[in-house]
Amino acid sequence: MAERKKSSRSGSSPAPRVVVLLGSASDLPVIEKMLPLLDRFGLPYLVEIASAHRQPDKLKRIVKKTEKEGAEIFVAVAGMAAHLPGVVASLTGRPVIGVPVASGPLAGVDALLSIVQMPPGVPVATVAVGSAGARNAACLAARILALKDAKVAAAVEEYRRELARGGR
Numbered sequence: 466m467a468e469r470k471k472s473s474r475s476g477s478s479p480a481p482r483v484v485v486l487l488g489s490a491s492d493l494p495v496i497e498k499m500l501p502l503l504d505r506f507g508l509p510y511l512v513e514i515a516s517a518h519r520q521p522d523k524l525k526r527i528v529k530k531t532e533k534e535g536a537e538i539f540v541a542v543a544g545m546a547a548h549l550p551g552v553v554a555s556l557t558g559r560p561v562i563g564v565p566v567a568s569g570p571l572a573g574v575d576a577l578l579s580i581v582q583m584p585p586g587v588p589v590a591t592v593a594v595g596s597a598g599a600r601n602a603a604c605l606a607a608r609i610l611a612l613k614d615a616k617v618a619a620a621v622e623e624y625r626r627e628l629a630r631g632g633r
């Protein structure tokens with residue numbers, strides 16, 4: 466499964482600036498509301514299912530290839546013993562945002578602790594469990610990229626104004 470989205474600002478299919486990696490197809494519902502946000506911020510993205518546990522070679526290939534193509538932020542979404550974000554952070558020096566998923570009997574506490582408790586030197590910016598976290602991953606990616614991209618910064622500010630008007 467690979468979904469390469471065009472930037473809403475461009476007619477061609479640009480290289481992804483944000484790469485969204487999922488541990489399983491069962492995690493897909495969690496990113497449903499994240500993808501329209503990436504579109505809104507004008508960030509082309511790629512979605513791939515690549516488990517560090519089950520498909521380590523595939524995961525490494527995707528990270529290395531997209532990094533070479535210019536990917537700036539990696540978002541890794543996983544439940545249970547969620548090693549995927551940490552492994553991605555070991556494969557790239559680019560910022561990695563980890564989204565814990567509430568799958569399995571521990572309802573996301575397992576994933577949250579697996580993602581947030583990285584050893585020093587290999588950071589993963591950990592957001593909330595589930596869909597709220599996935600949406601915040603898009604917002605955080607945009608805020609990081611906004612530092613050097615005026616169009617993304619304008620889109621972030623417009624989104625913040627909408628929230629202030631009572632939007633959700």
Ligand code: C2R
Pocket residue numbers: 487488489490491492515516517518519542543544545546547548549550566568
């Ligand atoms: P299945 O539904 O495929 O059995 O997966 C997935 O993210 C998912 O939430 C159950 C859960 O296992 C997680 N998973 C990981 C990793 N690979 C799969 N945490 C990994 O590499 O970290």
